[in-house]
Amino acid sequence: MKKTLSLLALLTFSSFVSAQEVKLKKKKVLFDGIEVLSYEREDAGVFQIHFYDLKSNDEILFLKRNNNETPAYYEDDYTQIKFIGLKKGLEVKQQKSWTAYLEWLVKNKVLNSDGTLNEEKVDALIQNYDENITKRTIR
Numbered sequence: 001m002k003k004t005l006s007l008l009a010l011l012t013f014s015s016f017v018s019a020q021e022v023k024l025k026k027k028k029v030l031f032d033g034i035e036v037l038s039y040e041r042e043d044a045g046v047f048q049i050h051f052y053d054l055k056s057n058d059e060i061l062f063l064k065r066n067n068n069e070t071p072a073y074y075e076d077d078y079t080q081i082k083f084i085g086l087k088k089g090l091e092v093k094q095q096k097s098w099t100a101y102l103e104w105l106v107k108n109k110v111l112n113s114d115g116t117l118n119e120e121k122v123d124a125l126i127q128n129y130d131e132n133i134t135k136r137t138i139r
Contacts, residue, residue, distance in 0.1 A: 020113065022102045029102065029115070036115035037061075039098075049098050053115065059084045060117060063101055066091075066133075078133045083122050090130035 023030040029037035035054060042048035051061035062082040070076055081101070082089035096104065105111040110121045 020103075020106050022099055022106060024099055024102075031106070031113055031115075036113070060115075061105075061111075063098060065095070076137075078131070083117055086117065086119055086122055088122055088126060090126045091133040092129055093131055093133065 020031050021033070024039060027038055027040065028035045029039055029051065037060070038052045038054055038057070040050045040052070042050070046065070048062070048064045050059050051063075052059050060083070062080075062084055064080045064082075065077065066080060067074075067077050077095060078091050078093050079095065079101070080089060080091050102111065105125075106113075108121060108125050109118055110125050112118055
């Protein structure tokens with residue numbers, strides 16, 4: 001029993017150690033306190049956010065919450081994630097905070113610690129999580 005608890009504590013601790021802290025602060029994205037991207041919010045920051053490379057100021061990532069033209073009905077809401085430089089994107093039903101989406105991209109190794117995108121991991125993320133919501137929605 002003691003070994004099991006020790007192993008569980010070790011696994012829990014190691015998962016916290018490897019997790020990167022992601023913060024949005026003063027129009028900068030911080031990974032463990034280091035500035036890696038800048039950002040700009042639209043629509044009071046609720047529905048759209050753009051992320052930019054710090055050096056070139058090129059937009060690399062765009063996230064948009066979409067209410068599917070039914071503002072009072074939340075079950076059909078989704079988020080669009082567009083990888084601008086790669087001309088790729090996905091749509092997910094999940095509703096998370098902007099910070100949680102960045103953490104998800106870091107966890108899946110799509111967004112590197114220097115703020116660059118890993119195209120191979122972007123492709124894997126799209127293949128695994130894209131729900132193609134607009135393609136299957138009747139308008």
